[in-house]
Amino acid sequence: MTERFRNFINGKWVESRTGRWFEDKNPANTGDVIGEFPKSDAADVDTAVQAAKAALPGWSRTPGPKRGELLFRLGRVMEERKEDLARTLTRENGKILDEGRGDVQEAIDTAYYAGGEGRRLFGITTPSELGDKWAMTVRQPVGVCGLISPWNFPIAIPTWKMFPALISGCTVILKPASDTPLCAVKLAQVCEAAGIPPGVVNVVHGGGAEAGTALARHKDVRLISFTGSSAVGRELASICGQDLKRCSLELGGKNAQIVMDDADMDLALKGALWGAFATAGQRCTATSRLILHRAIKGAFLERLVEAARKLKIGDGLKAGTEMGPLINEARRTEVASYVEIGKGEGARLVSGGAAHKAGECARGYFFEPTIFDGVTPAMRIFREEIFGPVLSVVTVGDLDEAIATMNDSSYGLSSSIYTKDVRAAFQAMERIECGIVYVNGPTIGAESHLPFGGMKDTGNGHREASHTVYDVYNEWKTIYVDYSGRLQRAQIDNQPA
């Protein structure tokens, strides 16, 4: 009998009122049914929002350092459960176990960073322009927050949102992706074990269109933090706009790696392989365009194709596997359709291009590492996010052309340049239109204490992680204290003679 899981609301595990369920399967082996999860609706979301609203006064008035102690405890519980969390993640998401462990470690790092912030939610004091007057700022929590997360980092991304929200004094409702609901259940169990008070963290499962939209539309939710596709991000931004709700969006990418003619070719090769095919290319920061200097292109591409063909595809839980499956059949169909689009546009398929169904892989959603050569900026495979193991190779003649090609994108998340020329590196750092630039490293590998996010259509200007995320979950309050005993009128009393 398939195990059934529930929503986590007000510290209790509760069934959805709808009585409807959805199935969650292992993408590496669809015969392995992980469980059934509630298909929640607006009424379930409302119950969770009311719980979060009721918990808000107590939590927001808990001193920051005390909230910090609970965040440290969250980190410790996750450390104790790291292996179980990582294995669950790999079984549910498909990424290889090493990457699963990395995903969980990112959450642990985020917990400790946020815990420390409990003693560092700094405001400023500054001189007033008037005498006998004090001026300062303090932070206050935004309120009840709705967190909507994708399946590709099913532990890290929810915690990137949840932990900064919690330390800021907000209460939250998480609506996880329906491809990875068990990771969210495990995260709620971690919160329970760490002693997070009832109602402070709530998890409501269900489809995006039903539960996700209901969360965004709810009048008592003051903020939506969303990571996912640009199409859904636009929709949520317009819903939030109606109610002047705060909305933080982390969306898609079409990230590129440049390899200049003076680069360390072995290093650049490892970077391209890892950047393009880790997580089977299903990272928002995945390398999906490779911009090669003409002088090295032939030899570099030959070696890359050879290495891609050797990648060991399979179940991420098995030792030695280098690339897991895609998340579901819909994603595989879409990736396959982009291969046809690329061929139709005249790009040259030099590796992969088809579903991988050898042996045990027939049971999952595997796809071959795929490389197209002869790609031009006009092609859809150059412009559109594919979110799979498909790499588009473009050839350029110099640094200016490389940077212009990199910037010829509606997205601006991550980027990379391999060069030994310090001048070229600094030119690239200055001129690349992306939120993240790696020099001599691949486009993937964000650290939790540095700002994460992108320019252009990748988001709406916010950054997750690091100190910058705290501006998402806090309101600034400016306080003036006049101890002059008389009416002082700022600029009116303060004009040059």
Ligand code: NAD
């Ligand atoms: P998605 O937009 O389909 O879903 C993301 C989340 O939104 C899920 O929880 C889903 O249930 C929910 N959702 C879907 N439709 C909704 C709606 N109408 N209203 C409210 N919620 C809705 O994206 P996905 O397929 O889960 O993830 C892949 C996308 O996410 C890619 O475009 C990728 O680039 C992006 N992504 C971005 C980042 C980043 O930080 N920039 C990180 C990871 C993934």
